[in-house]
Amino acid sequence: MFPVNERLHAFLKQHGREVKLPVAYRDLQRFTYTLPLTDKEGKPTMWESVVYDKREWDYLREGLVRIYAILKTEGDMSYSKHLDVARVDYCAFGNSQPFRVRIVNKFNDNYDHYYIKVADASRIYGLELEHMLSPNRITFFTHNQTLVEEHIPGIPGDVFINQHLDRPETNKIRLAKEFVKFNERCFVRLLGDMRSYNFVVDITPDIEDFQYRIRAIDFDQQSYEGRKNLYLPQFFRQNFPLVETALKYLNKESIEQYQTEERTMMTFRLVSARYRIKELLDIMGKDRISTPEKMRQLSEELSSFHHHNQHLLKCHNMGKLVKEHLKVCLRKNLFLIPRFKGRFED
Numbered sequence: 001m002f003p004v005n006e007r008l009h010a011f012l013k014q015h016g017r018e019v020k021l022p023v024a025y026r027d028l029q030r031f032t033y034t035l036p037l038t039d040k041e042g043k044p045t046m047w048e049s050v051v052y053d054k055r056e057w058d059y060l061r062e063g064l065v066r067i068y069a070i071l072k073t074e075g076d077m078s079y080s081k082h083l084d085v086a087r088v089d090y091c092a093f094g095n096s097q098p099f100r101v102r103i104v105n106k107f108n109d110n111y112d113h114y115y116i117k118v119a120d121a122s123r124i125y126g127l128e129l130e131h132m133l134s135p136n137r138i139t140f141f142t143h144n145q146t147l148v149e150e151h152i153p154g155i156p157g158d159v160f161i162n163q164h165l166d167r168p169e170t171n172k173i174r175l176a177k178e179f180v181k182f183n184e185r186c187f188v189r190l191l192g193d194m195r196s197y198n199f200v201v202d203i204t205p206d207i208e209d210f211q212y213r214i215r216a217i218d219f220d221q222q223s224y225e226g227r228k229n230l231y232l233p234q235f236f237r238q239n240f241p242l243v244e245t246a247l248k249y250l251n252k253e254s255i256e257q258y259q260t261e262e263r264t265m266m267t268f269r270l271v272s273a274r275y276r277i278k279e280l281l282d283i284m285g286k287d288r289i290s291t292p293e294k295m296r297q298l299s300e301e302l303s304s305f306h307h308h309n310q311h312l313l314k315c316h317n318m319g320k321l322v323k324e325h326l327k328v329c330l331r332k333n334l335f336l337i338p339r340f341k342g343r344f345e346d
Helices: 006-014 054-073 121-133 157-163 172-188 237-249 252-272 274-284 292-307 310-314 318-334
Strands: 033-038 044-051 083-091 099-105 111-118 140-143 146-150 199-205 210-216
Touching: 006 121, 006 274, 054 083, 054 099, 054 111, 054 146, 121 140, 121 146, 121 252, 121 274, 157 199, 157 237, 172 210, 172 237, 172 252, 172 318, 252 274, 252 318, 274 318, 292 310, 292 318, 310 318
Parallel strands: none
Antiparallel strands: 033 044, 044 083, 083 099, 099 111, 111 146, 140 146, 199 210
């Protein structure tokens, strides 16, 4: 994990991401014991429910409800009188070791979740790039070394592959199209480690069928790894069923069409948020979010084996490499943008 430096803190504050939170990550670590958490079928999960002593819990419960109000209603507590904390879960698996907070409506038992994690610079860069360059918007806040993220709804990718992929109602052609676009989004902005359990599938009923949106939920590996293939979801064995589906239902021309469509939309988003993205990438270009060895390996693989572009070899920082990689991947589309000047604004 990489600390959040002062320049990144200033950026987050300027854009409304840095707010004062009533509960910090370290506060949630003062639990007494944990209980294993099982799913609806009674199978063990990666999560454990944490238990606090009464005095600690009374303090935490009020603060956790207030954080939910900050996420959903800009801190307006007038709508939170009927809300309570149903459960706090902890996951020791992975980098961020998050706490998952379940908020319940006491009138109708409806519930929602959000996450509290250690503020990791790499993850924050990933969240910001996802917010600006993907078709999705993400709400998150930081305070000192604490990060609060909203819950991203959808079926976990591994669950979808095991339980939904082969159902007769699944439109595999549309799913394959979305996987190609998701693969392209991750590669262009260098988001790594998109195994099936690090993304969700959002299903939306359409006029006569269903539409699919694959959304990343884990941003720990934003521009960290050195191997080029780790930024392409198609190369993870956990995703092979989706790769096989794409190869079965799409031909080469269709795949290239969907890749071009996604790069075009990423270009429009880039132009729309150009000043904010430039500011973020300038900060990222002076930060340390990987090792020099991984940086050199990635720049060499991208330059020599993929783009055949020597400019990538001149980057000596992961942030600068992300900036140059965006230019290389989207340059063709950027040349077309002046024709549509005024279509999108900051």
